[in-house]
Amino acid sequence: xxxxxxxxxxxxxxxxxxxRHFYIxxxxxCSRAVFFKFKNAPRKEMGANILRLFDHxxxxxxxxxxxxxxxxxxxxxASEVNIAPQEIIxxxxxxxxxxxxxxxxxxxxxxxxxxxxxxxxxxxENVEQLQLYLHYFKIPKGILLxxxxxxxxxxxxxxxYNQIQAESLLKQLTVLKKQxxxxxxxxxxxxxxxxxxxxxxxxxxxxxxxxxxEMKWDDFKQKIESQ
Ligand code: SF4
Numbered sequence: 001x002x003x004x005x006x007x008x009x010x011x012x013x014x015x016x017x018x019x020r021h022f023y024i025x026x027x028x029x030c031s032r033a034v035f036f037k038f039k040n041a042p043r044k045e046m047g048a049n050i051l052r053l054f055d056h057x058x059x060x061x062x063x064x065x066x067x068x069x070x071x072x073x074x075x076x077x078a079s080e081v082n083i084a085p086q087e088i089i090x091x092x093x094x095x096x097x098x099x100x101x102x103x104x105x106x107x108x109x110x111x112x113x114x115x116x117x118x119x120x121x122x123x124x125e126n127v128e129q130l131q132l133y134l135h136y137f138k139i140p141k142g143i144l145l146x147x148x149x150x151x152x153x154x155x156x157x158x159x160x161y162n163q164i165q166a167e168s169l170l171k172q173l174t175v176l177k178k179q180x181x182x183x184x185x186x187x188x189x190x191x192x193x194x195x196x197x198x199x200x201x202x203x204x205x206x207x208x209x210x211x212x213x214e215m216k217w218d219d220f221k222q223k224i225e226s227q
Contacts, residue, residue: 030198141159
């Protein structure tokens with residue numbers, strides 16, 4: 001009885017979520033997949049257990065922040081800091097901290113033990129998100145703190161601001177915004193179909209139905225609906 005009720009709570013939350021602006025987590029992602037999210041295209045639903053795991057990640061963040069807020073060895077300048085409102089993107093960094101010499105943007109990521117064990121450097125998609133925080137907050141350094149949610153081990157990586165990378169990410173989003181506004185579906189990723197993003201993509205089924213290059217959304221939508 002409870003299982004069904006709890007599962008329904010999570011599954012209902014993911015339905016009919018039309019996206020209206022970019023999130024930091026869209027940076028560096030497949031443009032076609034982000035386009036489909038904006039258009040609320042049919043997608044493979046995530047299981048209730050996966051959605052609960054996302055919630056669990058939030059608890060991990062709170063656990064880490066509790067220790068940082070309680071120590072005098074580091075100063076938490078602000079937590080859950082929104083980037084200033086502007087046209088292109090919104091996002092909220094976990095914290096801005098200071099070691100007494102300089103500021104750092106802190107981004108906390110949780111993952112299972114197997115991924116954590118094999119992590120020898122910061123994940124590229126996490127670095128890209130952090131670059132945008134560094135860009136908007138005008139802070140030259142950030143820390144990616146990874147938490148093994150099964151064993152609660154930690155790993156951290158310091159990331160320096162890279163202006164070229166941040167501006168290139170923003171340029172990609174600007175191009176994608178124009179494609180969304182003009183209903184032009186972006187091309188597939190160059191490493192389709194075997195890249196990791198394609199392997200985990202919720203839009204894989206409809207992407208397979210389309211052409212590799214740009215397409216018009218109105219025509220493609222009709223094709224999806226007819227099937
Ligand atoms: S299957 Fe790959 S190329 Fe197609 S939308 Fe998903 S991530 Fe992009």
